[in-house]
Amino acid sequence: MCGASSAQLSPAFYANTCPNVSTIVRGVVEKARENDARIGAKLIRLHFHDRFVNGCDASLLLDDANGKDSEKNAQSNLSTYGYAVIDDIKIALENACPDIVSCAHIGALASQILVSLDGGPTWEVQLGRRDSRMANINGTGASRKPRETLCAHTFGSARRIVFSHRLYNFSGTGKPDPRLDPKYLRSLRGRCPDENSSFLNELDPTTPNGFDNNYFTNLKRNSGLLQTDQELFSTPVAETVAIVERFAENQSDFFESFGKSMIKMGNIKTLTGSNGEIRLNCRKVN
Structure with a gap:
C-alpha cells in the first residue's frame, strides 16, 4: 500500500x-x-x-x-x-x-x-x-x-487450455484430476470430447452470468473449473478452506469482504497529484 x-x-x-x-x-x-x-x-x-x-x-x-x-x-x-x-x-x-x-x-x-x-x-x-x-x-x-482475485470467478468463462489438463491427463497420470466431481467431469468431457477441441466454459455452471457466492459452494462440491480455484478448498490444511466455508454459508459476508478488498487493491501504488497524466485516449499517452 x-x-x-x-x-x-x-x-x-x-x-x-x-x-x-x-x-x-x-x-x-x-x-x-x-x-x-x-x-x-x-x-x-x-x-x-x-x-x-x-x-x-x-x-x-x-x-x-x-x-x-x-x-x-x-x-x-x-x-x-x-x-x-x-x-x-x-x-x-x-x-x-x-x-x-x-x-x-x-x-x-x-x-x-x-x-x-x-x-x-x-x-x-x-x-x-x-x-x-x-x-x-x-x-x-x-x-x-x-489468489484473492479468483473469487471474481463467480461469473465469466475460461478457455479450454487452462483447465483441459484436469480432464484427461492430470499431472501426467493419464487420468482426470481426482478432485473433480464425477458428474461435473462427465459434463465437461461431454462438451470437450477430446484434448484437441476448443471452447469456452462457464466458470460457474449454476449462475454463469450472475455475481453471487455459488463460486464457493461449487468448490465445496469439487466443481471448481480451474485447478487454482479448487485448491482453495481441496488443499489439506490450507487457510483458505475456512474462508470458502464462511463465504459459502453467508453471501452477505462475501459481498462485504469483496467490496473492501476492491477498495484496498485500488489503493496500490496510485499516481496522484502531479504524477502521471490524464490521457485523452486510453490507448496512448498524450
Whole structure:
C-alpha cells in the first residue's frame, strides 16, 4: 500500500469537475451489457490485470508505441477483453468533461457498476488516480495475480487450455484430476470430447452470468473449473478452506469482504497529484 498517495483519493474527487461521471459510465456499460452478458466479467478481469503490475494506472490499456511493448502482449493478458467498451466510456467522458477523468478510473467505476448490475455488491470507488505514461510488460505474469482475485470467478468463462489438463491427463497420470466431481467431469468431457477441441466454459455452471457466492459452494462440491480455484478448498490444511466455508454459508459476508478488498487493491501504488497524466485516449499517452 502507498498510504501517502491513497490519502488523496476520495469518492467525491470529481464532485465539482465532473459530477455526472458515474452516470455517464453507467450509461455506456448498460448498453454494452445488453449486447454482451459477459462484459462485467471481462472488464473486472481487465481491471485486475491492470492493478497488479504497477497499480491501478491504466498501463494495460496502452498499445505498442515508440518501441515499447504493450502489456497486452504478455501471455497472461492475451485473453483480456473489453478494450472497445473502455474506449466508448472515455469518448463519452471527454465529451462531457474534457481532460478531467483518468482512464484508470474508467476500469474501477465500470467494474463496480457491472458487478452491482450482475447481482453483486456495491462499494464506494476511491477517485483521484492518474494514468501512467509507460507500460511494464516485464511486470506482468500469472504469479503476480494474487489468489484473492479468483473469487471474481463467480461469473465469466475460461478457455479450454487452462483447465483441459484436469480432464484427461492430470499431472501426467493419464487420468482426470481426482478432485473433480464425477458428474461435473462427465459434463465437461461431454462438451470437450477430446484434448484437441476448443471452447469456452462457464466458470460457474449454476449462475454463469450472475455475481453471487455459488463460486464457493461449487468448490465445496469439487466443481471448481480451474485447478487454482479448487485448491482453495481441496488443499489439506490450507487457510483458505475456512474462508470458502464462511463465504459459502453467508453471501452477505462475501459481498462485504469483496467490496473492501476492491477498495484496498485500488489503493496500490496510485499516481496522484502531479504524477502521471490524464490521457485523452486510453490507448496512448498524450
